[in-house]
Amino acid sequence: MRWSIxxxxxxxxxxxxxxxxRTLFMIFVLPILLYPILGFTILQLSTAFEQKPRTVVVLxxxxxxxxxxxxxxxxxxxxxxxxxxxxxxxxxxxxxxxATSAWGDPAKRGxxxxxxxxxAVLVIPPDIGERIDQVKPIETPIIxxxxxxxxxxxxxxxxxxxxxxxxxxxxARLVHDNKPESYTEPVQAPPTDVAxxxxxxxxxxxxxxxxxxxxxxxxxxxxxxxxxxxxxxxxGTMETLLISPASRGEIVxxxxxxxxxxxxxxxxxxxxxxxxxxxxxxxxxxxxAKSVGPGAADVIAPPSLVSSFWMVLLLIxxxxxxxxxxxxxxxxxxxxxxxxYYMTPLYLISLPLIFLTLAPGVSLDPFYSLVPxxxxxxxxxxxxxxxxxxxxxxxxxxxxxxxxxxxxxxxWAIDQFQREDxxxxxxxxxxxxxxxxHLFRDKEETPGxxxxxxxxxxxxxxxxxxxxWLADTSPRxxxxxxxxxxxxxxxxxxxxxxxxxxxxxxxxxxxIEYIAISLGLAIAIHPxxxxxxxxxxxxxxxxxxxxxxxxxxxxxIKNPLTLLTMFAIVPGICEEIAFRGFxxxxxxxxxxxxxxxxxxxxxxxxxxxxxxxxxxxxNATLLGxxxxxxxxxxxxxxxxIVFHVTHNGLAVMMSKxxxxxxxxxLYRDTVNGLYQKHWLxxxxxxxxxxxxxxxxxxxxxxxxxAEATDKFEAELVESAx
Amino acid sequence: MIIAERLCKSYFNYRKxxxxxxxxxxxxxxxGMIFGLLGPNGAGKTTxxxxxxxVLRPTSGTAYVAGYNVLYNxxxxxxxxxxxxxxxxIYDRMSAWELVEYYGKLYGMESDRLRERMETIFDWLKMNxxxxxxxxxxxxxxxxxxxxxxTIVHDPPVLIFDEPTSGLDILVVRVVLQKIEELxxxxxxxxxSTHAMHEVQKLCSRVxxxxxxxxxxxxxxxxxxxxxxxxxxxxxxxxxxxxGGDINxxxxxxx
Numbered sequence: 022m023r024w025s026i027x028x029x030x031x032x033x034x035x036x037x038x039x040x041x042x043r044t045l046f047m048i049f050v051l052p053i054l055l056y057p058i059l060g061f062t063i064l065q066l067s068t069a070f071e072q073k074p075r076t077v078v079v080l081x082x083x084x085x086x087x088x089x090x091x092x093x094x095x096x097x098x099x100x101x102x103x104x105x106x107x108x109x110x111x112x113x114x115x116x117x118x119x120a121t122s123a124w125g126d127p128a129k130r131g132x133x134x135x136x137x138x139x140x141a142v143l144v145i146p147p148d149i150g151e152r153i154d155q156v157k158p159i160e161t162p163i164i165x166x167x168x169x170x171x172x173x174x175x176x177x178x179x180x181x182x183x184x185x186x187x188x189x190x191x192x193a194r195l196v197h198d199n200k201p202e203s204y205t206e207p208v209q210a211p212p213t214d215v216a217x218x219x220x221x222x223x224x225x226x227x228x229x230x231x232x233x234x235x236x237x238x239x240x241x242x243x244x245x246x247x248x249x250x251x252x253x254x255x256x257g258t259m260e261t262l263l264i265s266p267a268s269r270g271e272i273v274x275x276x277x278x279x280x281x282x283x284x285x286x287x288x289x290x291x292x293x294x295x296x297x298x299x300x301x302x303x304x305x306x307x308x309x310a311k312s313v314g315p316g317a318a319d320v321i322a323p324p325s326l327v328s329s330f331w332m333v334l335l336l337i338x339x340x341x342x343x344x345x346x347x348x349x350x351x352x353x354x355x356x357x358x359x360x361x362y363y364m365t366p367l368y369l370i371s372l373p374l375i376f377l378t379l380a381p382g383v384s385l386d387p388f389y390s391l392v393p394x395x396x397x398x399x400x401x402x403x404x405x406x407x408x409x410x411x412x413x414x415x416x417x418x419x420x421x422x423x424x425x426x427x428x429x430x431x432x433w434a435i436d437q438f439q440r441e442d443x444x445x446x447x448x449x450x451x452x453x454x455x456x457x458x459h460l461f462r463d464k465e466e467t468p469g470x471x472x473x474x475x476x477x478x479x480x481x482x483x484x485x486x487x488x489x490w491l492a493d494t495s496p497r498x499x500x501x502x503x504x505x506x507x508x509x510x511x512x513x514x515x516x517x518x519x520x521x522x523x524x525x526x527x528x529x530x531x532x533i534e535y536i537a538i539s540l541g542l543a544i545a546i547h548p549x550x551x552x553x554x555x556x557x558x559x560x561x562x563x564x565x566x567x568x569x570x571x572x573x574x575x576x577x578i579k580n581p582l583t584l585l586t587m588f589a590i591v592p593g594i595c596e597e598i599a600f601r602g603f604x605x606x607x608x609x610x611x612x613x614x615x616x617x618x619x620x621x622x623x624x625x626x627x628x629x630x631x632x633x634x635x636x637x638x639x640n641a642t643l644l645g646x647x648x649x650x651x652x653x654x655x656x657x658x659x660x661x662i663v664f665h666v667t668h669n670g671l672a673v674m675m676s677k678x679x680x681x682x683x684x685x686x687l688y689r690d691t692v693n694g695l696y697q698k699h700w701l702x703x704x705x706x707x708x709x710x711x712x713x714x715x716x717x718x719x720x721x722x723x724x725x726x727a728e729a730t731d732k733f734e735a736e737l738v739e740s741a742x
Numbered sequence: 743m744i745i746a747e748r749l750c751k752s753y754f755n756y757r758k759x760x761x762x763x764x765x766x767x768x769x770x771x772x773x774g775m776i777f778g779l780l781g782p783n784g785a786g787k788t789t790x791x792x793x794x795x796x797v798l799r800p801t802s803g804t805a806y807v808a809g810y811n812v813l814y815n816x817x818x819x820x821x822x823x824x825x826x827x828x829x830x831x832i833y834d835r836m837s838a839w840e841l842v843e844y845y846g847k848l849y850g851m852e853s854d855r856l857r858e859r860m861e862t863i864f865d866w867l868k869m870n871x872x873x874x875x876x877x878x879x880x881x882x883x884x885x886x887x888x889x890x891x892x893t894i895v896h897d898p899p900v901l902i903f904d905e906p907t908s909g910l911d912i913l914v915v916r917v918v919l920q921k922i923e924e925l926x927x928x929x930x931x932x933x934x935s936t937h938a939m940h941e942v943q944k945l946c947s948r949v950x951x952x953x954x955x956x957x958x959x960x961x962x963x964x965x966x967x968x969x970x971x972x973x974x975x976x977x978x979x980x981x982x983x984x985x986g987g988d989i990n991x992x993x994x995x996x997x
Contacts, residue, residue: 029847033836040835257829261892264795265848266821441798455757463759 022274026267030275034249038283047244048283052291056298064305074114075175078130081120081145086153089189091182092117103185113178120147127164134166140175141165143183153190227405228379231398233295234288234332235375238340239347241287243367246280246347247360255356259444269438273348277431280344281337288336331404331412338423339397343371345430352437352444378402385411387561388635390418391627393426414560425623432616464520465610472518473607477624479510480599484632496578496587507595511603526602531657538711539651539660543667545707546647548696550640550672555693557636567634581674588673593665600625600645601652601661609653618649644668647712654718743931744771744794744900748803751789763789764955766803771933771948773899776926778946779935780979786955787935788828791904794933795825808900808931821849824893828905830885831892834878838869838888841877842895849896856895863891867921883914890921900931907941919945939975949975951982958982 038044085091090100097115104110116139118124124133130142142164146152152159161183165176191205253259262272350367354360371394377383378398385403390396396419403412437443468476484506515522523529578584600621608617622645629641648661655661675694678684684691689698696704749767752760764786771777779787792798794805796816805812808822833841842863846856864870867887872880880888886906893901903922907915923945926932936942942949943963950960959966959982963975972978 026848026850029844033844036840037833037835256834257827258831258833260792260797260827260829261825261831261845263797264820264823264825265845266817266850267848268817445792445798459756459759 022268022270026271027274027278030267030272031278034276034279035282038245038248038279041248044245044248044283048241048287048290052287052294056291056294060298060302063302074112075140075171075178076114076116077175077179078116078118078124078133078139078142079145080118080122080124080142081147082115082117083119084145084147084149086150089186089193091186099182100186102189103182109178113175113182120145130164134164134169134172137169137171140169140172141179143179156194227402230292230332230405231378231401232375234292234336234401235339235394235398236372237288237291238284238336239343239368239371242280242284242340242343242347243364245283246276246344246351247354247357249276249279250348250351251354251360252357254352254354254444263444270435273431273435273438277341277344277348277434280348281341284340284344285333285336288340289333328404328407332401335397335401335404335420338420338427339394342393342423342427342430345427345434349430349434349437352434374398385415385419386635387418387557387638388630390415391422391630391635391638393423397423418560429620429623436611460518464518466519466521467525467610468514468519468603468607470608470611472514473604473621476510476514476599476603476607477628479514480506480628481631483510496583499587500591503591503595507592507599511599515603525606526598527606527652527656527658528602529657529659531655531660535651535655535657535660536663538715539664540667541707542647542651542711543664544671545704545711546644547668547671547675548700548704549708550668551694551696552701553640553643554636555695557639561636563634563636581677584673584677585670589666589668589670593662593669596625597648597652597658597661597665601648602658605649605652614653618646618653621649622646650712650715654715743773743809744769744777744805744807744933746770746790746794746803746805749790749793749800749805750802751786751793751798752801762955764793767950767952767955767957768803769948769950769957769960771931773931774926774929775948776922776932776934776946778942778949779933779952780937780939780942780949780975781935781952782937782983785952787952788904789955790952791825791902791933791935794819795823795902796820808898821896822898823900823902824896824898825902826889826893826904826906828908830882830889832877832880832885832888835876837874837876838880838884838891839864839873841888842891845892846895851896859895859897860891863895866924867891882910883917886910886914886918890918894925898930901925901933903932903934905935905937907936907938915941939979943975951979953983958985 079085079092082092087094091103092098092115093100097117098110099113099115101107101110123129124142133139134142144162144164146160149159149161151157163176163179163183166172167176192202195202195204253262263269267275346367350363351360354363374392374394375398377389377392377395383389383399385396385399389399396415400412400415400419403409403415484502487502487506511526515525519525578587604624605617605621608620612620622642625645625648626638626642629635629637648664651664652658652661675687678687687696687700689695746767746769749764750762751764752762755761767786767790769777779790781787789798793800794807794812796812796819799813807819810818810822812819836844839860842860843856846860847853851859864873867890869884869887869891872884875884877885877888889906893903901922906918906922910918919941922932922934926945934941934946946963948961949963949966951958951966959970959978961969966972967974967978970978970981972981
């Protein structure tokens with residue numbers, strides 16, 4: 022890849038975008054224009070809404086006692102002492118009506134309330150004075166219209182006024198009867214909030230900002246991506262560009278950086294404009310309310326410079342991820358119009374992931390740190406809140422997966438650019454029947470990557486429906502569920518949709534060498550597996566409850582053979598046939614071996630996130646890499662099974678070692694099963710030698726082995742005839 | 743020079759399986775010569791030329807362009823050809839000068855050499871009055887000139903013109919044909935596809951007639967007219983198309 026060419030393409034694309042009015046409008050004009058207008062609107066609405074006083078008809082006002090007073094004796098207000106501020110007092114206007122007036126007629130009252138002439142009617146009973154004196158129950162009905170928002174609001178305010186009036190009556194009685202105030206309210210619970218105004222403000226910002234940042238970076242990436250991929254196809258310039266000496270990778274990278282720039286710029290400018298508008302809005306609102314407390318400026322204080330810096334920096338990885346995905350999608354489209362259609366599914370998938378950050382109670386944990394968009398949003402939130410301890414702990418666990426997803430998306434985009442059927446797509450009617458017929462008629466020897474993905478999705482969805490059995494920890498149901506959701510989908514797909522299930526699932530006898538290597542590796546890696554697990558648990562602790570449940574699972578089963586079957590033999594066979602058999606073969610069909618191994622390992626790790634502990638994901642992904650390498654080199658699924666069964670079997674059985682002298686001989690930390698340093702060193706040495714041997718062994722041995730076997734068998738069949 | 747050896751290209755269709763677009767196409771084209779690829783719409787002309795320019799990979803067969811193999815050295819092939827497609831391929835938001843400069847840079851030309859070369863080309867094609875006009879404001883004739891300039895900016899030894907005259911008015915056609923002729927005089931290897939018979943008759947020294955993905959006849963223009971006892975190319979063309987009804991038998995093998 023030549024950076025000079027990427028730079029030439031990038032400069033052209035950026036210039037092209039700058040000359041496009043739509044892009045300029047979306048990136049620069051819209052944020053500058055939109056938010057101030059929005060601010061004005063909110064201000065206008067709120068002032069109109071806030072300042073209008075509401076009218077309450079007090080029917081039979083003359084019956085009210087003078088002390089404690091409900092109404093202000095001089096005018097059309099309630100008594101001043103029933104409100105905490107003058108602004109509040111001015112919001113309720115009293116219309117005093119004698120008990121004999123027409124308001125006594127319920128039909129007329131209802132009419133007036135429904136038409137909105139008054140907002141509420143308070144009815145004072147005739148003997149209220151006497152009843153207060155005689156400590157008898159009193160009823161003052163409030164009539165209002167709940168459909169009308171103003172009436173509803175007036176009702177709530179009026180109720181608060183009456184509550185305070187009630188308190189005053191009680192207070193007067195206490196004085197009269199010479200009782201202390203604690204007589205009626207023995208328990209008081211005065212709250213003290215230690216959050217400073219700044220923190221409270223940050224909390225508001227920290228929920229809203231990551232959400233808006235991510236969504237803006239998606240929007241900012243989408244339109245330019247459509248314009249420079251689908252648009253280029255539509256205008257007929259794509260062909261000439263492809264015929265130039267620039268490689269596909271260089272073209273995609275040039276376009277990718279352009280989209281990335283647009284995405285980051287859109288998010289950044291929206292943020293700045295929104296921040297300034299919000300700041301101004303909060304200041305104006307508090308000025309209007311005339312109740313500027315000392316903390317009001319703090320509440321709306323924008324995030325600190327350090328936080329802002331990290332936010333803008335952290336924005337780049339998710340923006341890169343979106344940019345790559347958008348480019349890959351946009352190049353699928355034949356025209357700009359078709360490109361727009363792809364936006365809905367993209368938003369449908371992304372929005373829930375972003376909305377998660379708005380949900381209460383969701384905070385960073387090992388699982389969320391792996392979820393593509395959510396992880397970054399939550400990390401942004403932690404930084405906004407100034408929670409740098411959490412932010413530091415999850416910085417790499419969030420950033421590394423995000424970068425991996427970004428690179429994968431970019432590779433996908435480059436992949437799309439290398440496909441003739443995508444670049445020169447003609448309008449073709451999709452014919453479902455024809456497609457299904459084709460699926461069964463034109464079977465290939467091994468599945469494609471699409472089928473590999475289908476297999477994975479089938480595994481997940483069948484796992485969802487087998488979840489009852491998964492939760493049940495009895496040996497039988499565990500075996501059934503493993504076979505049902507891990508083994509059945511790849512077996513079925515291989516038998517139905519490929520012409521050589523044997524080759525697909527790598528059912529070949531391997532060289533003995535690979536069995537030996539697998540066995541050795543599984544044993545050598547075991548001490549390091551415990552080591553890694555304890556590191557991961559140190560960073561992402563497993564909740565105590567789950568740990569106890571896991572312990573109980575193995576503790577209840579006394580027969581070692583049952584244990585081995587449940588946790589080593591069955592999972593080993595099922596998972597190997599699924600991941601190193603079907604899925605890896607499918608990926609190998611399109612991608613280079615390295616890519617196929619990495620992708621299958623990621624899927625393997627992902628399955629463990631969903632179906633068991635998220636803490637296992639790291640371990641599983643690393644093992645997935647190794648198992649993939651073994652499968653590719655040996656061309657057989659068997660060495661992987663040997664490795665897997667040995668690995669799991671050791672983990673299960675070693676936890677049963679109870680002999681103290683053997684324990685101290687093996688472990689330096691017997692509780693956590695951490696091995697002595699010299700065992701670790703020995704394990705590492707063996708690992709290096711064996712992995713080195715695997716890597717050095719020729720890369721296309723797998724095909725050789727398979728082809729040799731196939732040929733040999735064909736000859737056998739021939740000679741039998 | 744261009745050598746095509748039994749080029750085939752098939753597309754996959756869910757309903758019909760593999761459908762051949764180009765079958766068994768072989769020809770040779772030498773420097774200082776214009777090779778005409780004549781055929782109706784959908785005959786496989788564009789597919790053939792796209793295989794030569796490496797954007798489509800042949801299903802079978804191979805080709806050498808400017809001494810490089812399209813399968814094994816596509817990058818070298820791409821940097822030694824100029825390709826002008828049927829659509830002009832002009833960016834709306836770029837001026838004539840910027841566009842030609844952009845392609846020059848993509849071909850890795852030094853900026854001094856590029857500027858010199860561009861001045862020469864702009865003079866030769868008389869493009870100096872619309873150097874700074876944006877693509878969206880250009881007339882069809884202007885676009886065609888820019889497209890030619892873009893095709894030859896890196897001075898490639900091999901030029902591929904895919905229907906460069908389709909949809910143009912006669913004045914522009916004249917200019918385009920003139921310029922292609924001048925390029926031949928400079929010793930370029932030129933392949934030129936069209937469905938207009940008179941252009942072939944006027945320009946090409948050798949011609950291949952493509953119909954339904956197969957070459958029905960090829961050779962020098964005069965030689966072909968004699969062989970099939972036709973008065974002109976149009977007459978010849980219709981004869982071949984009628985006889986080539988059975989697509990599986992190339993006409994040449996019938997004779």
